[in-house]
Structure formats: structure tokens, C-alpha cells
Amino acid sequence: MARHAQKWRDAPALNSGDEVNKASQSMEARVINPRSALLSNYEVLSLLQELEADHLARTKIAHRIKKEEEAAGTDVSVPIGGGRPSTAVETLENLRTVSFEAIKYLSADHQSTTSQTPEAVTELVKSLESYGFTKAEKLQIVNLAPQEQIELYVIVEELEDRLSQEQMVEVAEHVKKSLAAAPSLSIVAQPSHKPLIVKADENWDATDDVDEEFDDQGEGAGVEGDLDMEED
Amino acid sequence: MFNLAILKDTVAVHPADFGTPQELAIMTELNKKYANRVLHDVGLCICVFDLTEAGEGKVRYGDGFLWYKVVFRMLVFRPFQTEVLLAKVMSSDHNGVRLSLDFFDDIYVPIHYLPVPNAFDPNERAHFWHASGDAEAKQTELLDTPVTERMWIDKGEIVRVRVEGDEFYDDEPGPVKMAEGVQVVKEVQTRAPFTIFASMAEQGLGPVSWWATAQPEDGEEQDEIMEDG
Numbered sequence: 001m002a003r004h005a006q007k008w009r010d011a012p013a014l015n016s017g018d019e020v021n022k023a024s025q026s027m028e029a030r031v032i033n034p035r036s037a038l039l040s041n042y043e044v045l046s047l048l049q050e051l052e053a054d055h056l057a058r059t060k061i062a063h064r065i066k067k068e069e070e071a072a073g074t075d076v077s078v079p080i081g082g083g084r085p086s087t088a089v090e091t092l093e094n095l096r097t098v099s100f101e102a103i104k105y106l107s108a109d110h111q112s113t114t115s116q117t118p119e120a121v122t123e124l125v126k127s128l129e130s131y132g133f134t135k136a137e138k139l140q141i142v143n144l145a146p147q148e149q150i151e152l153y154v155i156v157e158e159l160e161d162r163l164s165q166e167q168m169v170e171v172a173e174h175v176k177k178s179l180a181a182a183p184s185l186s187i188v189a190q191p192s193h194k195p196l197i198v199k200a201d202e203n204w205d206a207t208d209d210v211d212e213e214f215d216d217q218g219e220g221a222g223v224e225g226d227l228d229m230e231e232d
Numbered sequence: 233m234f235n236l237a238i239l240k241d242t243v244a245v246h247p248a249d250f251g252t253p254q255e256l257a258i259m260t261e262l263n264k265k266y267a268n269r270v271l272h273d274v275g276l277c278i279c280v281f282d283l284t285e286a287g288e289g290k291v292r293y294g295d296g297f298l299w300y301k302v303v304f305r306m307l308v309f310r311p312f313q314t315e316v317l318l319a320k321v322m323s324s325d326h327n328g329v330r331l332s333l334d335f336f337d338d339i340y341v342p343i344h345y346l347p348v349p350n351a352f353d354p355n356e357r358a359h360f361w362h363a364s365g366d367a368e369a370k371q372t373e374l375l376d377t378p379v380t381e382r383m384w385i386d387k388g389e390i391v392r393v394r395v396e397g398d399e400f401y402d403d404e405p406g407p408v409k410m411a412e413g414v415q416v417v418k419e420v421q422t423r424a425p426f427t428i429f430a431s432m433a434e435q436g437l438g439p440v441s442w443w444a445t446a447q448p449e450d451g452e453e454q455d456e457i458m459e460d461g
Binding site for chain 2: 029030031032033034035036037038039040041043044047048051092094095097098099101102104105108110111136140143144148150151153154155157
């Protein structure tokens with residue numbers, strides 16, 4: 001009888017020990033490649049703005065659902081057994097902070113991103129092909145858009161040996177052309193290269209009423225007045 | 233400036249989030265964990281770019297979370313060496329100039345990376361470059377120069393700098409020390425986990441306004457720009 005009890009006690013102990021081991025192994029974050037690709041400032045800006053617009057849209061929907069429920073007197077937002085209200089959009093403090101500040105930096109007046117478009121950037125990179133720039137140099141030309149020769153000197157090593165005077169002028173021309181192409185910044189409205197988040201909105205688990213609401217959020221997605229809402 | 237790092241991690245999704253699409257729930261968790269944090273030798277994490285690979289969600293003994301093994305791409309800020317950046321002057325002191333990128337404030341231009349000859353004027357709390365001066369000039373001599381000949385590196389000015397290097401620090405607080413039953417609070421100088429060192433000592437670097445007209449010696453131009461800043 002005693003032996004039996006001991007066995008019974010031993011077995012789970014062994015098991016749980018195993019589990020802990022496995023868990024600690026799998027939990028550690030690992031860096032597979034610290035630098036797999038470089039992104040231009042413009043790409044980063046459009047990505048962050050997309051994220052921002054998406055967040056606003058979701059906050060807005062959540063807000064409306066809540067209001068409707070309140071109006072109908074059926075406040076079921078807090079699930080039975082407690083927990084987070086199903087309609088609340090989680091605000092990720094850190095993410096919001098860093099993306100807000102990064103957008104501020106990337107869309108400042110001294111940055112070239114304000115007058116770039118995806119087409120113009122692609123065009124610019126293509127036109128730089130023939131000068132034998134390195135990848136990093138091309139990236140910086142896109143990011144900094146050097147129109148003055150002195151700016152190009154800073155970016156490109158041994159510029160004088162590598163390019164003739166005419167070629168330098170040509171490069172400056174290409175840069176100027178790429179900037180002139182964009183009259184205003186309308187990144188938010190552009191097709192996303194990140195369908196994941198957009199899909200999330202389509203799958204939004206809601207009633208028919210809400211689908212209607214969803215239809216008109218496209219115009220208001222970037223309205224600044226909505227910024228206050230996530231404070232609630 | 234920005235790049236994509238491929239990372240691998242295991243995330244737990246709370247049952248309250250089971251209603252949201254899996255990818256979104258996982259990305260939210262990852263953003264919660266990484267956004268605005270420095271990853272050692274990788275850089276400052278901004279946000280998740282996309283998920284490369286995600287395993288089946290598994291329930292472990294002890295909680296109701298779904299645990300996913302994920303491989304994902306993270307948008308990371310870490311300028312490469314020799315990269316040229318635009319930054320704003322945040323503050324100046326005897327050791328050099330500190331720059332800000334709004335979302336990242338730990339960029340330093342040490343005194344030996346400032347254009348030569350330079351000096352720090354304690355009255356103005358700013359460094360200046362005496363462009364037409366003798367490179368061997370002493371600090372005291374430089375501080376005697378007429379103010380109009382000086383080219384200031386003022387607070388709030390946009391400067392172009394070259395990244396010379398970066399450093400990561402991982403200062404762990406270590407175990408709590410007890411002395412006679414009382415916790416001893418050690419004075420630990422807090423270092424920024426990720427610091428970038430940049431240079432202005434080159435033609436074309438420094439305040440953007442210096443080079444905007446390619447005639448940096450023009451005193452009037454200089455004054456005008458300073459008023460703007």
C-alpha cells in the first residue's frame with residue numbers, strides 16, 4: 001500500500017520537471033538574423049502610418065459598439081467571469097509611443113519622405129543603377145535625397161574618383177525628379193503591403209449593424225479628432 | 233537606419249483574445265513585449281513587421297493560455313556604421329553634443345568628433361566651430377574670437393552626422409545585497425542600453441544650414457539661419 005502511494009507521488013513529479021525544462025528551453029527569445037534587410041525611411045513611415053490608421057479604425061468601431069450597447073441597455077461588454085471587455089481595444093503603450101515619435105521624426109520638414117511616393121522611389125533606385133553605388137549608398141540617397149553636391153560627398157565614399165562631374169549633376173537631377181513627382185503625402189490611402197492587419201478588420205466578429213459602421217470608417221480613418229478616443 | 237531582424241520567440245495568447253484572428257493576437261502580444269525596447273546587439277525594436285512562421289497554439293499545464301512558437305520579422309532601429317543621419321541637437325556640454333531623433337535620444341557626438349577647431353562657450357551653452365581659424369588654436373584663444381565669426385551648433389538645430397559606432401550595455405541590477413538585515417541600495421549609474429556615437433568632423437557634416445548654400449563663410453547667412461532656429 002505504501003509502495004503504491006509512493007509510486008503515485010513520484011510519477012507526476014517527474015513529469016512536471018520535464019515540462020518545466022521544455023518550457024524554459026522554448027521560452028527564450030532567439031535572434032536568427034539581426035539584420036536581414038534594410039528599409040528606407042519612406043517604407044518605415046508608410047508602415048507606421050498604416051498601423052496608426054488601423055488602430056484608429058479599430059478604436060472607433062469598438063467605441064461605437066460600446067455606445068450602441070449602452071443605448072440598448074444591454075451592456076454585455078464585460079464577459080461572464082470577469083476579464084477584459086470584449087469590445088475594448090487594447091492600447092499598447094510602448095508601441096503607440098514609439099510609433100508616434102518615429103512618425104514625428106520621419107515626417108518632419110527636413111526629411112525627404114514628405115515629398116516621396118513609392119513610384120518615385122522605385123524610379124530613383126532604378127536610375128541610380130548605372131553609377132555603381134553600393135546598396136547602402138543607394139539607401140542613403142533615397143533617405144536623404146541629396147540635392148547639393150556636398151551632401152552627395154558625405155554619402156558616397158571617394159565620390160570624385162568614382163563619378164565624373166556630369167554624373168554627379170545627373171544624380172542630383174534624378175533626386176530632384178523623384179521629389180517633384182509627389183504633390184502631397186497620401187500614404188494612408190495607398191494599398192497596403194501588409195494585408196494581415198487589414199484582414200483583421202474584415203474578420204471583425206460582430207453583428208450586421210457593425211458591418212454597416214465599418215463601411216464608413218475608411219474616410220474617417222485618419223481624422224485627428226479621433227485620437228482622443230483611445231484614452232477612454 | 234531601419235532594418236528587419238528575424239527573431240524567434242514563444243508567445244502566450246490570453247483566452248480573452250481567442251476571438252480575434254490568430255495572427256493579430258500573436259502580433260499584439262509580440263508588440264507588447266518588444267515595441268520601444270532595446271534588444272541587445274540588435275537595436276531598438278519599433279514594431280513587428282510580419283510573421284514568418286507560427287506553430288500550432290498549445291495549452292500548457294497550469295494556465296489557459298495558448299502558446300505559439302513564432303518566427304517573425306521585427307522592424308528595428310540600428311543605423312549601420314558610416315550611415316549618415318539627420319538629427320536634432322538636444323543639448324551640449326563640455327563632453328560634446330547630444331542628439332535626438334524624437335524616438336531615440338542616445339546619440340552622442342564626442343568632442344573629438346566635432347569640426348576642428350571648436351570650443352564650448354559656457355555662456356551660450358553651445359559648441360562652435362571657428363571655420364577660418366587655426367586648427368591648433370587653444371580653447372582660450374577660440375573663446376576670444378569675435379562672436380560673428382563663430383559657427384554655432386545650437387540647440388534644436390538639425391544636424392547631419394555620420395554614425396561612427398554604437399554600444400550596447402546590459403546592466404543587470406544583480407542580487408539584492410543585505411547588510412544586517414537591511415537592504416543596501418547601491419548607487420548604480422544608469423547607462424542607456426543602446427548608445428550611438430556620431431561624428432560631425434567632416435566636410436558636409438554638422439548643422440544642415442552650414443552647407444545649404446555651399447558658402448559657409450557667409451556671416452549674414454549664418455545669422456539668418458540662427459534666427460530661424
